[in-house]
Amino acid sequence: MNTIKNILGEIIGGKILDVATGDGSFIDLLTNNLKSYDEVIGIDVDEEAIKSSSAGNTNEKVAYRIMSGDNIDYPDGYFDTVSLSNSLHHLCNIDKTISEMLRVLRPNDTIIINELFSDNQNEKQLTHMYFHQFQADIETMLGITHNKTFSKQEIFNIVERNGIRHYSTAIYENESFNKHVNPNMFAERYRKVLEKITGCSEYDKMKAVYDSLVERLYNVGVEFTSQILIVANKSGCVL
Numbered sequence: 001m002n003t004i005k006n007i008l009g010e011i012i013g014g015k016i017l018d019v020a021t022g023d024g025s026f027i028d029l030l031t032n033n034l035k036s037y038d039e040v041i042g043i044d045v046d047e048e049a050i051k052s053s054s055a056g057n058t059n060e061k062v063a064y065r066i067m068s069g070d071n072i073d074y075p076d077g078y079f080d081t082v083s084l085s086n087s088l089h090h091l092c093n094i095d096k097t098i099s100e101m102l103r104v105l106r107p108n109d110t111i112i113i114n115e116l117f118s119d120n121q122n123e124k125q126l127t128h129m130y131f132h133q134f135q136a137d138i139e140t141m142l143g144i145t146h147n148k149t150f151s152k153q154e155i156f157n158i159v160e161r162n163g164i165r166h167y168s169t170a171i172y173e174n175e176s177f178n179k180h181v182n183p184n185m186f187a188e189r190y191r192k193v194l195e196k197i198t199g200c201s202e203y204d205k206m207k208a209v210y211d212s213l214v215e216r217l218y219n220v221g222v223e224f225t226s227q228i229l230i231v232a233n234k235s236g237c238v239l
């Protein structure tokens with residue numbers, strides 16, 4: 001069975017672009033597990049995320065830039081590795097973003113897509129998925145693209161319709177989250193999400209959803225939704 005360590009441990013990362021990097025946590029996973037890498041550029045449309053990721057960055061091989069994944073400001077074939085993590089369901093233009101990632105990737109190099117998925121989750125993982133859906137519903141109300149968590153098959157359909165036909169996969173759990181999660185802090189994180197619609201007509205309805213999720217959190221517990229890592233070589237893509 002593939003694990004993220006044995007898939008990523010084989011990859012010489014070279015010059016890496018991490019699209020929709022957010023707080024840069026996937027960059028940490030890459031830099032801790034790749035066989036080697038030279039430099040990493042994380043891009044995101046969210047200015048605040050880029051500011052705080054830059055401020056917290058202690059790795060001189062890593063830099064962050066404000067940029068959209070569907071209009072990447074680098075020449076064709078500039079990167080040796082491109083990645084996208086837990087962001088497929090955040091993109092308003094998924095296919096354009098994947099085609100841009102493949103455009104800036106060198107001909108024989110590596111695309112990595114990591115995404116949480118909805119099928120076969122245990123009860124604790126469902127708690128995480130329901131909170132995540134709660135956030136997606138609120139962000140959708142606010143006009144921010146945040147789709148539901150995709151199933152594994154939906155993720156395969158997305159990559160395959162973008163020409164990525166031959167790929168390796170690994171399914172894995174976020175063991176660090178599962179070990180260290182603090183239910184109070186978890187509930188607080190989503191209370192802040194609820195706060196974003198204070199004064200809106202949907203507030204009371206969403207507050208009731210939040211309260212029932214918090215009850216579930218304390219009764220059932222929480223674990224991070226399982227994720228799938230998909231790794232392909234551009235040479236095997238039909239572009």
Ligand SMILES: C[S@@+](CC[C@H](N)C(=O)[O-])C[C@H]1O[C@@H](n2cnc3c(N)ncnc32)[C@H](O)[C@@H]1O
Nearest residue numbers: 020021022025026044045046068069085086090
């Ligand atoms: C859940 S975060 C992903 C964080 C990180 N990649 C990880 O694995 O932890 C989703 C990110 O997608 C970003 N995003 C959404 N649309 C984008 C786009 N078109 N281009 C770049 N980033 C985008 C959001 O700003 C947000 O930071």
